[in-house]
Amino acid sequence: MKIIERYISRELLIPFMVVVVLLTGLFASFSSARLLAGAVTETLGLSAMLKLVLLKTLIALEVLVPIALYVAVIIGLGRLNKDQEINVLRSSGVSGKRIIYAVLIVAIPVGIISGILSIYLRPWAYAESYILNAQAEAELNTNRFQAGRFYGSVNSGRVIYVRNKDDANNQMANIFHYIKKNDHNEIIVAKEAQQQLTPNQRPRIQLSDGYIYRLTHAATKDDVIKFEKMTYFTDINDVSNYRRKATTTRILWESDQPREIAELQWRLSRPIATILLALIAASFIRTAPRQDKSDRTYFIAAMVFAIYYNLSGLAQTWVEQGVVSSMPGIWWLYLLMAGGLGLLSFGPVQKRLSR
Structure with a gap:
């Protein structure tokens, strides 16, 4: 890895780690507050409640990680742009492709981690949380x-x-x-x-x-x-009830039920979504000098992510309800994102990066 790519990657990794920690802490705090309000400690006990918070946080990581990377790319490249460092790199002959390559150096491993979380860790955490919830509902531990x-x-x-x-x-x-x-x-x-x-x-x-x-x-x-x-x-017979979110990916792969197909495609799409979101975030950074519009950029980035988040839920629901068949399934959304990214790549943003 060359020094330029290493430098840009470091500028992305630092805010990524900070945002991941902040989002994870906020989510864990919110989950703890909800469980405490529901008097879970009195029915399950403190240790079981902490385990349930941990499981819920692990489940949420498949969503929190792509969000953190999306925000980190905007923050990292935005700082480089604001401090005119990208303009200096451009003047030194560093092309926009090298900047995108540096983003991919971070996005691809994070996407793989997101896929592992979604394909393997998420169903295990759901299974454990279902068992814990079922035990809480079944047990009449009057000692508490x-x-x-x-x-x-x-x-x-x-x-x-x-x-x-x-x-x-x-x-x-x-x-x-x-x-x-x-x-x-x-x-x-x-x-x-x-x-x-x-x-x-x-x-x-x-x-x-x-x-x-x-x-x-x-x-x-x-x-x-x-x-x-x-x-x-x-x-306590309901503890072992079948639930698709807790089903292993291998079993889902062999199913032909729309709800299970939607769940499988959601898990498989996490790495693709993570990488595409990072590239879209990189395309928001305008590098022309004296045109710092960071507030507007952040607003547009927030709107784009909100639209993506709602469309991803809609795409999954359509497959579950049979409105859309298994092909194209939920993949039409990511084809749409890739198409939009391609248009941006040949638009004014990329032209500024490649000057």
Whole structure:
């Protein structure tokens, strides 16, 4: 690598690393705040919540990395342009192709990393997070419950309330439990309860002196059951449910279902999207002297990325819904981006770079 390419690459790598760290930190903080607001620490515990934040952050990296590179190219080349360094390089005979080559030296490895994150790390992180969420919804670990508070889960439709609790004896009094199921809603009311934790067995709660109300959509089929003693087992069968985002790329490759094809194409497109976005960002930098319009450049760059982000979601949705077949699938968007990049390459921007 020549000294010019090495210098430009370093000017891109430094802001890239800074932006990646900032975006990752912001996303992790936002995820932590949402989980804390949902009282996840009280149902799962602090260590499990931190693991869930880490998994969500790993999933987000496939999007955060291309964004960081896009911003880094604009910041890095923008600084070189503002300080007239690109003009000096141009005067010394450095062509625009060498500048683009320096951008590719950074963009291609970052694109490969983005592809690895999307193809391998993302499905693993989704699988782990699904298991963790399912365990949080299935477990009734009353050791973390506090008296006089409601605990619920939007995904499972479960609501639990304990009016009184004796932590020393692991006893609870005046319990209300509601869960929404596919064909009916179930309400359990009991005067006393005690959680029984047995190694290598399903979590269970011993309920005493209560009622079970099973409410169906047809009012004539509602049931009311009175019990003196009842053992309530938590259902953890849904933990292993199939979900396409957690499916390995190899399995998706063999599928002919539109939703799975869309997921596969999204994963495979991450390296291409990363490199194309970096090249588009490089095309925004105008190098003509005394024409510093950085504010306008940043605004246009933000608008272009917003348009790309919305179109990428739309392209994936079209494939999932069968509006667009597997070919062209989502690839039409990247062909459009490559075409637009080609037009820019022969436009005034590239002419300024190559002078």
